[in-house]
Amino acid sequence: MNIHEYQAKELLKSYGVPVPAGAVAFSYAQAANVAEDLGGERWVVKAQIHAGGRGKAGGVKLAGSVTEVRQFADQMLGSRLVTHQTGPDGSLVQRVLVEQARDIAAEYYLGFVIDRGSQRITVIASSEGGMDIEEVNKTHPECVFQETVDPAIGLRDFQCRKVASAIGLRGKLMPQAVKIMKAIYRCIRDKDALLAEINPLAVVDKDQLIALDAKISFDDNALYRQHQINGMRDFDEEDPKEVEASGHGLNYIALDGSIGCIVNGAGLAMATMDAITLHGGRPANFLDVGGGASPEKVTNACRIVLQDPSVKAILVNIFAGINRCDWIARGLIQAMESLHIKAPMVVRLAGTNVEEGRELLDSSGLSFITAQNLDDAAGKAVAVVKG
Numbered sequence: 143m144n145i146h147e148y149q150a151k152e153l154l155k156s157y158g159v160p161v162p163a164g165a166v167a168f169s170y171a172q173a174a175n176v177a178e179d180l181g182g183e184r185w186v187v188k189a190q191i192h193a194g195g196r197g198k199a200g201g202v203k204l205a206g207s208v209t210e211v212r213q214f215a216d217q218m219l220g221s222r223l224v225t226h227q228t229g230p231d232g233s234l235v236q237r238v239l240v241e242q243a244r245d246i247a248a249e250y251y252l253g254f255v256i257d258r259g260s261q262r263i264t265v266i267a268s269s270e271g272g273m274d275i276e277e278v279n280k281t282h283p284e285c286v287f288q289e290t291v292d293p294a295i296g297l298r299d300f301q302c303r304k305v306a307s308a309i310g311l312r313g314k315l316m317p318q319a320v321k322i323m324k325a326i327y328r329c330i331r332d333k334d335a336l337l338a339e340i341n342p343l344a345v346v347d348k349d350q351l352i353a354l355d356a357k358i359s360f361d362d363n364a365l366y367r368q369h370q371i372n373g374m375r376d377f378d379e380e381d382p383k384e385v386e387a388s389g390h391g392l393n394y395i396a397l398d399g400s401i402g403c404i405v406n407g408a409g410l411a412m413a414t415m416d417a418i419t420l421h422g423g424r425p426a427n428f429l430d431v432g433g434g435a436s437p438e439k440v441t442n443a444c445r446i447v448l449q450d451p452s453v454k455a456i457l458v459n460i461f462a463g464i465n466r467c468d469w470i471a472r473g474l475i476q477a478m479e480s481l482h483i484k485a486p487m488v489v490r491l492a493g494t495n496v497e498e499g500r501e502l503l504d505s506s507g508l509s510f511i512t513a514q515n516l517d518d519a520a521g522k523a524v525a526v527v528k529g
């Protein structure tokens with residue numbers, strides 16, 4: 143789960159990371175009020191969407207008067223901001239952050255990620271801040287430094303000093319960098335975050351380090367114990383189908399092909415998508431109904447999968463262990479009838495109560511395309527899509 147920049151900044155501030163004074167606004171009038179309350183002469187108006195690259199796309203504007211703050215907020219709110227991370231349709235801006243503009247002397251990159259190889263939190267830092275770190279890593283790999291943290295002893299001061307000195311932070315900046323790194327590390331550990339990125343970490347007022355941007359992503363599987371983080375969730379930034387699916391205890395993942403997949407279990411989902419691809423097709427999405435799926439759950443699964451207009455056929459692939467094929471079949475029949483499904487539905491059932499399940503489908507009088515095994519099912523689904 144991702145949160146907005148202003149939320150990440152509030153969180154990091156509570157851990158002792160310096161951030162510019164500012165507040166979120168949902169309307170241009172509120173944005174102007176925030177600027178007046180903050181005082182000063184220059185403000186930055188920043189579109190709050192769950193994507194980076196806003197600066198280059200016009201989503202970060204420097205305002206020299208409260209009138210300008212109001213104008214920029216008015217332009218941004220309700221518009222779709224297209225950045226290199228949003229895709230061509232962009233993201234709808236519904237909140238802006240208004241904060242003090244600071245005079246930047248230098249910009250650095252500071253990131254914390256979980257490195258899958260070492261299975262450890264790794265600090266990534268660069269003297270080339272404000273830019274895309276992936277790009278810097280390609281063009282100037284010598285400017286990117288990494289330090290892996292041993293989870294048993296945590297991030298040590300000497301490691302922070304090593305990272306800070308590698309990117310050229312010296313003198314008064316050094317102890318500040320150490321404090322900031324340790325604060326972010328504590329935040330990540332406490333809040334079950336997967337990634338935290340400060341880009342840029344800037345030097346302002348000659349010798350003050352401050353986080354001018356912040357991005358934090360959290361582990362969805364830990365949200366049940368992270369109530370504060372859960373409360374920051376912005377459903378408008380998520381795929382409505384994924385939100386609806388999670389409400390029904392289903393896992394939905396959107397992809398870009400034409401075959402909707404209803405399966406049980408993530409492993410079977412992968413195998414199903416491989417089989418579709420092998421037959422020359424592409425999955426539009428996959429929906430994992432999990433174990434012990436009731437007929438109602440299966441009906442909901444069909445409805446969610448069909449909300450994607452690019453779905454031309456549905457492939458149901460169930461290998462029932464805890465599940466029961468007769469329940470799955472009942473759910474599919476219910477869905478076919480109540481949702482008036484026009485798209486062809488290829489069904490492969492195996493495992494618990496498979497005979498009852500097949501019998502129900504055969505005697506339903508509905509036009510299910512039944513398949514004997516995964517290969518057969520994938521072949522049939524691709525064939526119907528290709529007409």
Ligand code: ADP
Binds near residue numbers: 194241342
């Ligand atoms: P993004 O990464 O989405 O482009 P940032 O928050 O990093 O957005 O903003 C882009 C650039 O705008 C920063 O690299 C920085 O130079 C400038 N900037 C952002 N916030 C401020 C601020 N409060 N004061 C001055 N400049 C800022």
Ligand code: MG
Binds near residue numbers: 272342
């Ligand atoms: Mg940034």
